Amino acid sequence: MDRVQSTSPQHPTGPHGGADRTASSTGGTGPEGGPGSRRAAAQRQQMRQDLATAAMELFASQGYEETTVDQIAAAAGVARRTFFRYFRSKEEAIFPDHDDTLVRVADLLASAEPEEHPLDVVCRGIKEVLRMYASTPGVSVARYQLIRQVPALREREIAVVARYERLFTRYLLGRFDTGESIPSGWQRGGEDDSMLAEVSAAAVVAAHNHVLRRWLRAGGRGDVEAQLDHSFEVIRRTFWASSAPGARRRGSLVAPGANGTSGDTGAQSALSASPGGEVLITVARTDAPLDVVVDSIRAALSGARES
Numbered sequence: 602m603d604r605v606q607s608t609s610p611q612h613p614t615g616p617h618g619g620a621d622r623t624a625s626s627t628g629g630t631g632p633e634g635g636p637g638s639r640r641a642a643a644q645r646q647q648m649r650q651d652l653a654t655a656a657m658e659l660f661a662s663q664g665y666e667e668t669t670v671d672q673i674a675a676a677a678g679v680a681r682r683t684f685f686r687y688f689r690s691k692e693e694a695i696f697p698d699h700d701d702t703l704v705r706v707a708d709l710l711a712s713a714e715p716e717e718h719p720l721d722v723v724c725r726g727i728k729e730v731l732r733m734y735a736s737t738p739g740v741s742v743a744r745y746q747l748i749r750q751v752p753a754l755r756e757r758e759i760a761v762v763a764r765y766e767r768l769f770t771r772y773l774l775g776r777f778d779t780g781e782s783i784p785s786g787w788q789r790g791g792e793d794d795s796m797l798a799e800v801s802a803a804a805v806v807a808a809h810n811h812v813l814r815r816w817l818r819a820g821g822r823g824d825v826e827a828q829l830d831h832s833f834e835v836i837r838r839t840f841w842a843s844s845a846p847g848a849r850r851r852g853s854l855v856a857p858g859a860n861g862t863s864g865d866t867g868a869q870s871a872l873s874a875s876p877g878g879e880v881l882i883t884v885a886r887t888d889a890p891l892d893v894v895v896d897s898i899r900a901a902l903s904g905a906r907e908s
């Protein structure tokens with residue numbers, strides 16, 4: 602497997618002795634946030650996309666194991682050293698957008714209004730990831746088919762997904778740990794805070810992955826955002842059944858009840874569960890509909906209470 606051994610600050614030359622085509626070949630970067638900086642960032646992103654496209658085409662035509670970094674770089678018209686300026690290994694080249702998307706999601710979490718329900722913020726964050734895939738359906742479908750065939754790429758995808766889950770867990774824990782006052786009606790779970798943060802983050806990511814895989818298996822057809830929004834409502838009802846009276850739900854006010862209906866005033870939030878409760882573990886197929894998975898969890902919880 603080709604991996605970077607060292608990095609060089611020098612400007613390499615292309616395979617024919619000419620100037621290598623890199624993002625740093627622009628004429629001046631300008632102040633941070635200025636036109637030159639934005640132009641350099643755009644060119645850097647374009648180079649990442651070019652390398653990723655070249656890698657995808659070679660993987661599909663001659664096989665993943667048979668493709669080398671040198672071949673990917675040559676197909677993109679750059680030198681080997683330039684490839685390693687953008688990616689640390691060839692399997693990383695198959696995911697060119699995740700680094701930028703992770704930064705964008707982190708910024709979204711950091712800029713969220715304190716009054717907005719934290720689960721809603723996390724749901725908005727994961728939707729940015731979905732939109733990244735949906736912006737190029739053809740590429741996303743081809744990448745999905747390739748990942749299913751190559752174990753190394755599946756492992757890389759798992760590692761990428763884990764980064765989002767850790768980011769969401771830290772955000773949710775931060776909302777619990779903040780010294781600022783929380784809106785009236787929001788409940789903290791005491792010893793259950795860390796558990797709820799991890800479970801909620803994992804549920805949002807799992808829902809995204811479920812909806813995304815179903816959309817990819819359908820060839821990238823259908824309203825994938827609507828499907829994801831439905832899964833969010835299932836998660837809200839399951840894990841955050843109680844919401845603050847008048848708590849903000851991104852542009853609207855909701856009465857008690859995470860689904861925005863006034864009839865849920867008696868619903869109890871998972872945050873108010875007693876610290877002495879037992880832990881329940883369930884197993885479900887990844888291709889099972891989300892509603893079926895949630896129903897199985899509810900049935901298991903009911904059985905645990907009756908026993």
